[in-house]
């Protein structure tokens with residue numbers, strides 16, 4: 285039996301800034317099952333980190349505002365109604381997050397050893413000696429050489445990828461039920477990346493940890509995700525299983541995303557496929573389809589009305605007017621069709 | 627000295643002292659050249675010294691030993707005027723975008739700062755230039771009044787790129803310039819870098835973990851391991867016939883955006899203890915993890931030699 289561990293319903297988040305209200309997340313729904321990995325992919329600035337931080341209740345209010353009608357349910361419990369005390373145990377023991385900017389989430393004035401030990405002392409109630417032993421073990425787990433000595437380093441004495449691994453060690457320290465990994469491997473070379481992904485896979489198997497993976501690396505997504513959710517301008521435009529998105533996606537933005545990746549067999553310095561234009565300004569209201577200004581297939585209706593959700597299977601759905609019976613037939617781009625039998 | 631080399635790095639070392647009697651050899655005897663208009667890619671394990679190398683090449687870190695020549699001039703022996711010019715002409719896109727942006731400055735001022743020092747434009751020209759740079763990196767003029775914490779990770783990274791481009795440099799050390807960007811903006815930025823190179827003859831040292839992108843943008847690629855360059859070759863040769871055992875492991879681990887391939891792949895897994903750059907022993911630093919290690923590997927440090935034309939490898943197998 286699959287057990288739902290997290291439900292997000294109609295999540296809407298805005299920031300109140302000097303220039304106006306930035307509507308960063310505009311009504312997002314998704315479920316997460318135990319032991320499942322959901323990948324959030326999408327353009328830079330489309331609201332992935334804000335979604336993740338909203339789930340952790342880490343957004344500063346104000347300037348942030350989680351709008352009325354938004355729901356975040358963890359194991360039947362309403363996250364938006366948690367008390368301060370409950371939140372602190374929720375964040376340590378139930379859910380934890382690997383942040384995108386390791387430098388901003390590590391304390392520059394504290395050794396990395398102390399930072400890892402702190403969370404172990406609070407949440408696992410270890411004494412200093414036990415915590416230190418555990419901290420060294422965790423650093424070894426994420427492949428930091430010389431861990432015994434390295435616990436005495438300050439963040440600025442580490443390379444970018446080492447800081448990222450320290451973050452991962454902190455996030456794993458309390459065996460959370462949900463791990464939110466925001467670009468967990470971007471600063472790592474591919475061999476260490478492969479080791480970290482293997483480590484996360486083990487956690488998944490052993491503890492049934494559910495993972496929300498935010499990443500731009502479609503190779504990592506192909507390797508690791510069960511389900512994929514494609515976001516654009518604060519909304520989900522397509523979702524499906526890993527294979528449905530890679531081999532059968534139907535949304536023009538998903539196509540653009542999959543087409544932009546350099547293939548190893550190109551000659552080099554050729555122009556890469558790049559989507560023209562810029563994403564919509566999130567301060568202005570959006571009319572019609574959020575992708576319309578950059579979509580090759582844009583029709584008149586796309587400018588006027590928000591596309592409805594079309595279900596292609598139990599797991600695969602998208603919001604695009606091309607799915608309407610009256611819309612012209614459109615094929616997936618040739619580059620993507622070819623990839624099946626490569 | 628060869629005149630077409632813009633950058634010549636000779637036996638460069640950068641050591642950090644970490645506690646009593648202990649040195650960390652972040653960059654240990656590295657030499658390479660970059661020609662005008664060329665892109666040299668630099669890849670390697672996290673912590674192997676790429677960032678430190680880039681920073682030392684730009685004089686941000688004082689070298690422990692060795693030389694860096696820019697246009698034939700030793701950067702540590704420049705006079706004030708030459709130094710100022712070098713500071714304008716040689717820019718860096720930093721790996722950690724957040725840490726490198728002043729949180730109290732608006733985006734517009736962060737980008738404009740270099741323009742004010744080095745180029746001097748009227749108020750109107752300055753704003754136009756900032757807006758056009760924002761457009762080039764896929765942002766809009768609306769972002770110019772915002773502060774760094776109000777931007778997403780990838781938006782911040784692009785501010786770092788716009789800032790480096792603002793002063794019209796000749797040489798840019800790009801340290802993981804696109805790691806926080808989604809693929810469509812990555813493509814846009816890389817296309818922009820290539821276009822600037824074609825039009826203005828820019829020279830790049832391109833540091834990245836994204837080996838597909840490094841292959842795409844570079845003319846030659848160097849592979850670093852624990853402070854040293856272990857292989858250096860044209861991008862074609864390095865990917866088609868990697869020779870050093872570490873390079874082979876690296877190439878075999880490149881993630882491919884296709885689930886069917888990913889599900890059925892054999893990676894060369896690197897087993898063994900991850901070595902530390904502190905007090906490294908004699909011999910090949912890759913030895914403990916190398917399946918081909920021989921007796922000599924533990925005794926003599928292999929030197930980088932030209933094994934095939936323009937293909938350099940530091941390994942006793944060759």
Ligand SMILES: Nc1ncnc2c1ncn2[C@@H]1O[C@H](COP(=O)(O)OP(=O)(O)OP(=O)(O)O)[C@@H](O)[C@H]1O
Nearest residue numbers: 299308328329330331332333334776777778779780
């Ligand atoms: N504190 C803030 N004030 C105003 N706007 C904000 C703030 N934080 C985020 N935003 C805006 O909200 C939008 C979503 O940001 P978010 O960080 O979620 O993007 P993201 O999808 O994680 O992007 P990336 O891939 O670049 O990290 C962005 O357009 C960003 O500019």
Ligand SMILES: Nc1ncnc2c1ncn2[C@@H]1O[C@H](COP(=O)(O)OP(=O)(O)OP(=O)(O)O)[C@@H](O)[C@H]1O
Nearest residue numbers: 441442443444445642652672673674675676677678
């Ligand atoms: N200021 C410093 N003080 C002490 N040690 C340092 C300092 N800066 C870097 N190091 C060490 O030097 C080594 C090389 O670091 P560097 O940042 O150059 O690695 P990198 O190749 O850029 O790694 P990554 O891919 O993770 O960014 C690391 O072991 C790091 O801990």
Ligand code: SF4
Nearest residue numbers: 573576579586604605
């Ligand atoms: S709804 Fe219209 S504009 Fe939007 S993605 Fe579909 S075809 Fe393009």
Ligand code: SF4
Nearest residue numbers: 910913916923941942
């Ligand atoms: S020198 Fe020896 S240990 Fe080092 S990479 Fe070559 S074979 Fe392996």
Ligand SMILES: [Mg+2]
Nearest residue numbers: 333384778779
């Ligand atoms: Mg983000």
Ligand SMILES: [Mg+2]
Nearest residue numbers: 443444677721
């Ligand atoms: Mg680095």
